[in-house]
Amino acid sequence: MNLWGGVDFGGTNIKLGLVTRQGRVISQTTLLTRQHPDPDTFVQGVASTLRSLARTQRAHLLAVGVGAPGLIDAERGRIHQLVNVPGGWRGIPLARLMEQTLGCPCAVDNDVNVVALGEWSFGAGRGTKHSVYVTLGTGVGGALVINGRLVRGMIGSAGEIGHTSIALTGPRCACGRRGCLEAFVSTQAILRRARRAIREGASVLRRLVAREGRLTPEVVARAAAAGDRLACQIWREVGVSLGRGIANVINLLNPERIIIGGGVANAWRFFAPSLHATLSVYAFEAPLRAVRVVRAQLNDRAGIIGGACLAWERE
Ligand SMILES: [Zn+2]
Structure with a gap:
């Protein structure tokens, strides 16, 4: 059996697995990033794990794709910085190092690009020509598949929808600017609003936080599900801000599908109504009719499946 390796390189975990040509994950496992703190231990750990997974499956590993969080020269398989x-x-030729160790073709790209490739091939973007992927979490990232190809830009930084501007003022973004979409809809932005809501009397939310001992977007979603008015208001505002950002994308690119992923997307049912309402205000009518804005489908397998898709691109 021929299989392809997908590696999802994150700040906490390295998820890796073997994938069939039909996009099915045959086996997978997780390594701890802190136990592979430099390029050398990373390459050794990933290579030996993939080899042993392939041995167990009696499979032939044909090529491997890695998604990593940072600025990456995908053409050269080189990491500028993470x-x-x-x-x-910094300046690590990761694809070449992996190829030398594994003895098969390897490709490296930005993690959001890789997940977008997975969703486009086997998830919510399947069958489309033009898909835009947006991930909502600690950061807000984006990736563009246009004419069935990832659009990476001149230096590989294309798709940064989180730092497109939706307001002249507003809270300060992690990038240091004001008015970025990310400053309105990231995990931190939601938690900041939630803390204010608790001070303003969001009683269900306050009770849940006291019981759980922590405040997360998931807790804010549960408060909304229980009818907390201020928690519902937070999600409405997330939908409005997201709608403004996505309307710009619709007017600019005329995509067929926009796919919303990342942890915050689990609260989809609370922000989707105001998102769609905002699109009908800010997006042009004809391209809005042509697009569907939907949730991602592959969840935590997206990085592994996308990694395999990236490997095929390289093969
Ligand atoms: Zn920003």
């Missing part, structure tokens, strides 16, 4: 990952990851 974010939220410890260790000296």
Whole structure:
């Protein structure tokens, strides 16, 4: 059996697995990022794990794709720099190092691009020509598949929808600017609003936080499900801000599908109504009729499946 390797390199975990040509994950496992703190231990750990998974499946590993969080020259398989990952990851020719160790073709790209490729091939974007992927979490990232190809831009930084501007003022973004979409809809933005809501009397939310001992977007979603008016208001505002950002994308690119993923997307039913209402105000009518804005489908397998898709691109 021929299989392809997908590696999802995150700040906490390295998820890796073997994938069939039909996009099915045959086996998968997780390594801890802190136990593979530099390019050398990463390559050794990933290579030996993939080899042993392939041995167990009696499979032939044909090629491997890696998604990593940062700025990456996908054409050369080279990492310029990573974010939220410890260790000296600057100017690392990761694809070449992996190829030397594994003896098969390897490709590297930005993690959001890789997940978008997975969703486009086997998830919510299947069968489309033009899909835009947006991930909502600690950061707000984006990736573009246009004419069935990832659009990476001149230096590989294309798709940064989180730092497109939707307001002249507003809270300060992690990038240091004001008015970025990310500053309105990221996990931190939601939690900041939730803390204010608790001070303003969001009683269900306050009770849930006291019981759980922590405040997360998931807790804000549960408060909304229980009818907390201020929690519902937070999600409405997330939908409005997201709608403004996505309306710009619709007017600019005329995509067929916009796919919303990431942890915050689990609250989809609370922000989707105001998102769609905002689109009908800010997006042009004809391209809005042509697009569907939907939730991602592959969840935590997206990075592994996308990694395999990236490997095929390289093969
Ligand atoms: Zn920003």
